[in-house]
Amino acid sequence: MTVAVETGVWQLDQAASTVGISHKTMWGLVNVKGTFGTVTGQGEVRPDGSAIGTLTLAAASLDTKNAKRDKHLRSADLFDVEKFPEITFAVRSAELTGDTAHVVGQLTVHGISRPQTFTARLKDASGEALTLDAEFTVDRDQFGLGWNQLGMLRGLTAVTTTLRFLRAAA
Numbered sequence: 560m561t562v563a564v565e566t567g568v569w570q571l572d573q574a575a576s577t578v579g580i581s582h583k584t585m586w587g588l589v590n591v592k593g594t595f596g597t598v599t600g601q602g603e604v605r606p607d608g609s610a611i612g613t614l615t616l617a618a619a620s621l622d623t624k625n626a627k628r629d630k631h632l633r634s635a636d637l638f639d640v641e642k643f644p645e646i647t648f649a650v651r652s653a654e655l656t657g658d659t660a661h662v663v664g665q666l667t668v669h670g671i672s673r674p675q676t677f678t679a680r681l682k683d684a685s686g687e688a689l690t691l692d693a694e695f696t697v698d699r700d701q702f703g704l705g706w707n708q709l710g711m712l713r714g715l716t717a718v719t720t721t722l723r724f725l726r727a728a729a
Contacts, residue, residue: 564604564655565686569724571600571614572688576723578616582699582716593623593632595646602650602724610653610660614722616646643669655681660691668702682721690723 581592597620602612619633619640633640650664658681666675677695684690696715 564608564610564681564684564689565726566604566606568727569602569604569612569689570727571598571602572723572725573598575690575721577719577721578614579719580621580716581719591623591628593621593629596620596622600722601727602653608655610650610655612650612653614648614650618644618646639669648675653679662693666697666702668697668699671702673701679720687726688723690721693720693722694718 576598577594578598579592579594581590583590595616597617598614600612600614602610604610618638621629621632621638623629623632632638635641638646645667647667648664649667650662652664653660653662660679660681661676662679663674663676665672667673675695675697677693679691679693682690682692694717696717699716
């Protein structure tokens with residue numbers, strides 16, 4: 560399937576978008592899941608069909624449904640939201656082939672930036688809205704989030720997104 564996405568600026572629909580994470584804890588026995596409550600962003604589809612953009616998460620908005628754990632995640636042990644209130648992903652290029660987009664960008668967490676690539680799937684697209692789904696993993700140690708009491712936190716953090724963009728008013 561080949562989908563043509565309209566050129567121009569697209570604004571993230573915060574109400575219809577989600578960014579979640581999951582990570583195995585307790586030596587791999589428990590899968591902790593969380594969702595960021597505050598997600599903003601925009602993108603631009605260029606005339607050649609490529610895209611660029613930025614997605615910003617409020618680090619303090621991560622909700623794992625456990626207040627004590629969320630407080631610890633916000634502390635200096637991990638996200639340190641007082642010093643690093645935002646997590647950003649800057650899309651350097653996104654190329655759509657059929658309903659699949661190869662995304663290349665820069666992920667910044669805890670003040671540390673690293674290249675990140677992944678494949679996103681275009682769920683739907685019209686002249687006014689488009690929705691992308693993606694799943695990828697992140698090595699939290701690469702971002703200075705190495706707190707690991709008694710070796711409880713192992714492996715990669717899975718990131719799952721559903722991002723809906725609306726065509727920005729001209």
